[in-house]
Amino acid sequence: MSQTCETGSSAQCVVVNGENVLTPNAFEDAYVEEATAVESNGQRLVQVTFTEEGGAVLSSLTTQAVKAGSTARLVMKAGDKIIGAPVVMQPIENREVSIMVPPDGNAKELTGAILGR
Secondary structure (H helix, E strand, O other), X not given: OXXXXXXXXXXXXXXXXXXXXXXXXXXXXXXXXXXXXXXXXXXXXXXXXXXXXXXXXXXXXXXXXXXXXXXEEOOEEEOOXXXXXXXXXXXXXXXXXXXXXXXXXXXXXXXHHHOOO
């Protein structure tokens, strides 16, 4: 989890999908059971199912993000690349999420990165 930041305010302030966020000092592993690239209503997505342990991490982090307020972001990393930093509106209590792939992104590559391939 992290916060938004002002451009140039810190070496850890990076742009993620057009928004400035602070790169966390450490990331928590949320282990993935399955990830699949899909297309739904013209939008490319990666559907991710976490392991039981990974789902617990996801639930904990999303709960923290909601409590932290509107500038909090859930910074997601696959391999060495930050893949997103969404606003969390409510805690995620199940083990499944859908990640939208940006227009210039590649759903199959993102799926491989999430699965560690």
